[in-house]
Amino acid sequence: MGTAALDQSVGAVKAQTMRFDTPLVFRSGAVLDQYELAYETYGALNSDKSNAVLVCHALNASHHVAGWYEGQPDNIGWWDNMIGPGKPLDTNRFFVVGVNNLGGCFGSTGPASINPKTGKPHGSSFPVVTVVDWVEAQARLADRLGIARFAAVMGGSLGAMQALQWTIDHPGRIGSAVVIAAAPKLSAQNIAFNEVARQAITTDPDFRGGDFYQHGVVPRRGLRLARMIGHITYLSDDAMMEKFGRTLSAESIRYHFDVDFEVESYLRYQGDKFAEYFDANTYLLITRALDYFDPAQAAGGDLARALSAARAKFFVASFTSDWRFAPERSREIVKALLDNRADVSYAEIDAPHGHDAFLLDDPRYHALVRAWFDNIHAAL
Amino acid sequence: MGTAALDQSVGAVKAQTMRFDTPLVFRSGAVLDQYELAYETYGALNSDKSNAVLVCHALNASHHVAGWYEGQPDNIGWWDNMIGPGKPLDTNRFFVVGVNNLGGCFGSTGPASINPKTGKPHGSSFPVVTVVDWVEAQARLADRLGIARFAAVMGGSLGAMQALQWTIDHPGRIGSAVVIAAAPKLSAQNIAFNEVARQAITTDPDFRGGDFYQHGVVPRRGLRLARMIGHITYLSDDAMMEKFGRTLSAESIRYHFDVDFEVESYLRYQGDKFAEYFDANTYLLITRALDYFDPAQAAGGDLARALSAARAKFFVASFTSDWRFAPERSREIVKALLDNRADVSYAEIDAPHGHDAFLLDDPRYHALVRAWFDNIHAAL
Numbered sequence: 202m203g204t205a206a207l208d209q210s211v212g213a214v215k216a217q218t219m220r221f222d223t224p225l226v227f228r229s230g231a232v233l234d235q236y237e238l239a240y241e242t243y244g245a246l247n248s249d250k251s252n253a254v255l256v257c258h259a260l261n262a263s264h265h266v267a268g269w270y271e272g273q274p275d276n277i278g279w280w281d282n283m284i285g286p287g288k289p290l291d292t293n294r295f296f297v298v299g300v301n302n303l304g305g306c307f308g309s310t311g312p313a314s315i316n317p318k319t320g321k322p323h324g325s326s327f328p329v330v331t332v333v334d335w336v337e338a339q340a341r342l343a344d345r346l347g348i349a350r351f352a353a354v355m356g357g358s359l360g361a362m363q364a365l366q367w368t369i370d371h372p373g374r375i376g377s378a379v380v381i382a383a384a385p386k387l388s389a390q391n392i393a394f395n396e397v398a399r400q401a402i403t404t405d406p407d408f409r410g411g412d413f414y415q416h417g418v419v420p421r422r423g424l425r426l427a428r429m430i431g432h433i434t435y436l437s438d439d440a441m442m443e444k445f446g447r448t449l450s451a452e453s454i455r456y457h458f459d460v461d462f463e464v465e466s467y468l469r470y471q472g473d474k475f476a477e478y479f480d481a482n483t484y485l486l487i488t489r490a491l492d493y494f495d496p497a498q499a500a501g502g503d504l505a506r507a508l509s510a511a512r513a514k515f516f517v518a519s520f521t522s523d524w525r526f527a528p529e530r531s532r533e534i535v536k537a538l539l540d541n542r543a544d545v546s547y548a549e550i551d552a553p554h555g556h557d558a559f560l561l562d563d564p565r566y567h568a569l570v571r572a573w574f575d576n577i578h579a580a581l
Numbered sequence: 582m583g584t585a586a587l588d589q590s591v592g593a594v595k596a597q598t599m600r601f602d603t604p605l606v607f608r609s610g611a612v613l614d615q616y617e618l619a620y621e622t623y624g625a626l627n628s629d630k631s632n633a634v635l636v637c638h639a640l641n642a643s644h645h646v647a648g649w650y651e652g653q654p655d656n657i658g659w660w661d662n663m664i665g666p667g668k669p670l671d672t673n674r675f676f677v678v679g680v681n682n683l684g685g686c687f688g689s690t691g692p693a694s695i696n697p698k699t700g701k702p703h704g705s706s707f708p709v710v711t712v713v714d715w716v717e718a719q720a721r722l723a724d725r726l727g728i729a730r731f732a733a734v735m736g737g738s739l740g741a742m743q744a745l746q747w748t749i750d751h752p753g754r755i756g757s758a759v760v761i762a763a764a765p766k767l768s769a770q771n772i773a774f775n776e777v778a779r780q781a782i783t784t785d786p787d788f789r790g791g792d793f794y795q796h797g798v799v800p801r802r803g804l805r806l807a808r809m810i811g812h813i814t815y816l817s818d819d820a821m822m823e824k825f826g827r828t829l830s831a832e833s834i835r836y837h838f839d840v841d842f843e844v845e846s847y848l849r850y851q852g853d854k855f856a857e858y859f860d861a862n863t864y865l866l867i868t869r870a871l872d873y874f875d876p877a878q879a880a881g882g883d884l885a886r887a888l889s890a891a892r893a894k895f896f897v898a899s900f901t902s903d904w905r906f907a908p909e910r911s912r913e914i915v916k917a918l919l920d921n922r923a924d925v926s927y928a929e930i931d932a933p934h935g936h937d938a939f940l941l942d943d944p945r946y947h948a949l950v951r952a953w954f955d956n957i958h959a960a961l
Binding site for chain 2: 228229230231328329386387388389390392393394396397399400401403404405406422425426429430432433436438441442444445446447454456457458461462464465468469472485489492493495524
């Protein structure tokens with residue numbers, strides 16, 4: 202790694218854990234008496250504590266947003282191209298907080314954690330968690346970190362839905378919402394893909410009703426399929442064609458059901474890797490949180506009314522080739538905000554990479570985020 | 582059933598079986614010494630045998646194209662809205678042949694059939710079959726039926742690919758190719774969806790390497806997932822939203838991983854039903870035939886050159902909301918044909934139903950097919 206790259210990175214980081222002993226009542230009515238949240242911070246909180254930015258993660262990411270872990274130079278944060286010294290979200294100016302959501306499998310209390318009441322993993326008894334519950338847990342973490350108000354809450358995809366929920370649940374505690382590649386609620390097709398992924402997991406004989414931990418097994422087959430399905434929806438048809446086309450792994454087709462095309466090899470590799478580290482119950486929880494997210498519902502389906510209490514400024518961005526959460530879905534959010542005469546900037550970025558574009562280093566996209574945070578900083 | 586409906590139907594039909602004892606050499610080099618083809622015919626072959634139309638099936642369909650079986654009034658052919666007396670493909674004028682493809686599971690020799698050499702089902706040893714092999718088997722059936730030349734070969738999706746292959750392999754034996762909702766080859770995304778479906782089947786513990794028959798089990802979990810994935814790709818996002826939206830099965834969400842949304846219930850039902858009747862090995866074979874279909878490959882990737890020997894007239898149709906084989910893919914075929922100065926009509930039909938539109942009773946679509954066959958009939 203060259204010096205320039207080092208200059209641009211937050212460098213070696215350490216995950217921290219915050220323990221909470223005040224019971225959390227979930228949207229479902231379930232209660233967790235105690236829980237822990239894993240988080241990371243980069244940059245320094247300024248004296249009036251006005252420069253904090255919360256970065257929310259999507260499906261399979263975590264609190265490890267930027268930098269790397271000591272001795273693991275390849276274990277780089279999932280949004281490292283966006284966050285660091287001199288980067289669009291500049292850690293020389295902002296105090297950035299990443300948090301692993303409740304129900305996760307990277308350090309926060311989740312299905313694989315030991316339930317103190319039983320001495321066994323929560324497993325199938327872990328509460329079904331919603332975006333509202335995550336935001337509540339994040340707000341409690343903010344309390345403990347002494348952050349009364351975030352300069353911004355930022356996320357892509359499911360992370361962006363959390364930013365949106367923040368503007369509704371805590372309008373006084375968020376200055377700006379950065380909502381990238383989101384939707385105000387899932388479509389039937391979105392839910393359908395989630396359902397197939399969940400069915401792949403729950404019908405894997407090794408799932409054991411969600412309590413596989415005690416049996417020393419992991420529903421790898423199901424996790425692998427879930428990840429393969431997910432990957433197809435993250436990439437555009439064009440991006441897949443560009444990346445793999447119909448390229449063969451060998452010189453010619455081999456008339457078998459093993460790998461012939463490179464796209465098959467790629468998907469299997471991604472699936473295998475995912476099944477090694479991701480928790481099956483967490484996958485169920487997170488896809489369900491996506492399905493259930495629908496802030497307009499409580500307002501009779503009126504998104505503008507649902508967002509009427511929001512006081513944040515909004516930056517909304519979508520990507521032309523994203524067919525998971527297409528630009529039309531972001532425009533629904535923008536329209537509701539405009540109906541409310543909210544302060545909203547919207548960018549529809551011409552990018553070929555599909556939904557994954559929000560994670561990639563597109564110069565126009567990054568320039569817009571940079572400008573947004575420059576403005577926030579100027580107003581601090 | 583009213584009289585009008587009876588007038589419009591071919592009525593009760595019987596499947597027939599043709600046995601072949603001349604070995605078939607597959608594209609892969611594998612050989613099947615003997616095999617049977619299940620087929621149905623409707624209407625009457627005219628005296629000069631010029632009015633025969635072959636209808637090729639797609640993924641999960643069969644030779645049962647129109648009418649119903651005696652005592653099974655609900656077991657209606659898959660293209661019954663298209664084929665019958667007075668229908669777009671009018672059985673008062675044409676002799677229609679439907680055939681279950683080799684490797685199928687509805688009567689033609691396939692993986693579940695007994696291999697006479699071993700006395701056990703072919704299972705995993707059944708040859709990997711290609712569109713070229715299917716066309717060869719169909720041509721042999723035509724020989725035995727005394728049909729030297731088809732007035733038309735017609736199909737949708739994978740069925741249309743067979744019609745296209747007919748124009749290349751037997752240019753003198755096909756008057757007209759009716760190519761609906763097709764693509765000249767699969768995209769990486771198309772292959773990716775097939776691969777996930779195959780992986781769902783082959784990693785089901787009950788698949789037993791393809792030789793599950795002897796074990797008295799069926800890889801139902803895998804088949805079910807494969808079908809669910811397929812269904813999502815057959816419908817447009819809009820059609821799913823129209824049909825299911827975010828409608829709940831109960832009064833409110835129940836914070837669980839069982840069915841909450843109607844789209845989940847629909848997918849599970851479709852998957853369960855499919856797993857009851859479809860053969861897992863057939864699913865692998867048919868998706869692989871789709872992956873491998875690429876007539877241009879032998880011509881260095883030049884589709885026009887691949888089609889240069891074709892002498893048929895072409896009717897090509899696509900549907901605006903079909904994202905599995907989008908209109909662009911049909912236009913590739915049309916362009917290649919125009920480059921060859923072939924006789925081609927192309928219709929891009931504004932329909933909201935996605936890929937499934939080719940099976941539905943859209944009046945504009947049916948009117949075009951009717952006009953096409955009227956012209957064929959006028960020239961007989």
